[in-house]
Amino acid sequence: MNRTDVHASWWTTGTPSRRHWLRWAGTAGLLGAVPAGCERRLQEGPAAEPEPVARFPGKVALRVVNDRPPCLETPWHYYREDLTPNEAFYVRWHLQTIPTSVDLRSWRLKVGGHVERPLELSMADLRRMEAASVVAVNQCSGNSRSRFEPRVPGGQWGNGAMGNARWTGVRLADILRRAGVKGGSVQVSFDGLDQGPFSAVPDFIKALPIDHARTPEILVAYEMNGEPLPMLNGFPARLVVPGWYATYWVKALAEITVLPRPFEGFWMARSYRIPDNPHAQETPDALAAKTVPIHRMNVRSFFVQPEPDARVPLGRPLALEGIAFDDGQGIKQVQVSTDGGAGWFDARLDRDLGRFAFRRWRAEWTPSARGLQTLRVRAVNNAGDATPESPTWNHSGYMRNAIEQIPVLVV
Ligand SMILES: Nc1nc2c(c(=O)[nH]1)N[C@H]1C(S)=C(S)[C@@H](COP(=O)(O)O)O[C@H]1N2
Ligand SMILES: [Mo]
Secondary structure (H helix, E strand, C coil), X not given: CCHHHHEEECCCCCCCCHHHHHHCCCCCCCCCCCCHHHHHHHHCCCCCXXXXXXXXXXXXXXXXXEECCEEEECCHHHHHCCCCCHHHCCEECCCCXXXXXXXXXXXXXXXXXXXXXXXXXXXXXXHHCCEEEEEEEEECCCCCHHHCCCCCCCXXXXXXXXXXXXXXXXXXXXXXXXXXXXXXXXXXXEEECCECCCCCCCCXXXXXXXHHHCCCCCEEEEEECCEECCHHHCCCCEEECCCECHHHCCCCEEEEEEECCCCCCHHHHCCCEEECCCCCCCECCECCCCEEECCEXXXXXXXXXXXXXXXXXXXXXXXXXXXXXXXXXXXXXXXEECCCCCCCEECEECCCCCCCCCEEEEEEECCCCCEEEEEEEEEEECCCCECCCCCCCCCCCCCCCCCEEEEEEEC
């Protein structure tokens, strides 16, 4: 075992690749450093509002949505890579006291509650069990929240609270089988090492229905893209719930508890709930009376090339590229419109990395008129669900979704 395997801290995990290191080599320090572009914008005066950017340990400079605890957004250009690099992967925590160092010599994953044989698994125990991998999108429920109109409170994420990674670990179902789930169990709860600043702040604990918890796709992952998880993304192990919003992907996992009755903690009973209707919709003056815990992701599609407000040349073929994903039905079709939504044509789908992964799409467009043009993209999955024409709204700002429209200037 190397040092990272035994005792990892902020400073020893998620070493940036040489390429990224070089890209940011000009920025000093690990925390609070501002990349060159921002400094330049700062000097241009108050009209250009700079975006706060910081380097946290193991991470490249990321947009700061919140700094205590860190909520950091992935820069858009990283979505041109099939797997979002660990050092650029977005970060979201709720509670002030997050783990900054974990000693694997003492860390144990406790499995208890309504089981025949309570377990205390070390990392070595986990690594001795059969390994499984899945490429899956981790997306925050509040991804794109800043796009909501009317605006809603909460972390003002752009579209970068998502990422696609190859997760490797042990099937939760295997761990539950080893512990022996007792008859009459209805849910399984998951608790991480993070805590509130004082005891009145409810601990971040999430729960899944027992039948879902026993499906083979859910992992207790100890690797992300072939490396130990970065500290900020849940070292030493996290839950991976493919197809479901990342609120269930509990990080720095410490305790798994099998429950004979539904878990009623704050983060299930009060928070992360959506209107109980097909598109989780409500209006500011008619809030939904009935809510349910948020669950499966909807069908989304984005452009990664060109980026919004790009200047593109008239009369020359331009490569269009993007990503689409859903809750695991798989993407069936992606269509692009370059004429304001009047006509749509099919994009080509790249290699399938798995039904829970980003599906890359490509198309070509030769701009035939100068001026501002709007590009649109929509996706349909194998269940026939499509990206909606108009955005849905709910007061928590979850599940934002609409046909993506980006302006480009043809010159
Ligand atoms: N222990 C713990 N796990 C957690 C959270 C948290 O606050 N504490 N936040 C959840 C939420 S809401 C999201 S969006 C994802 C973010 O995962 P990431 O930081 O690896 O991108 O972690 C989830 N797991
Ligand atoms: Mo989230």
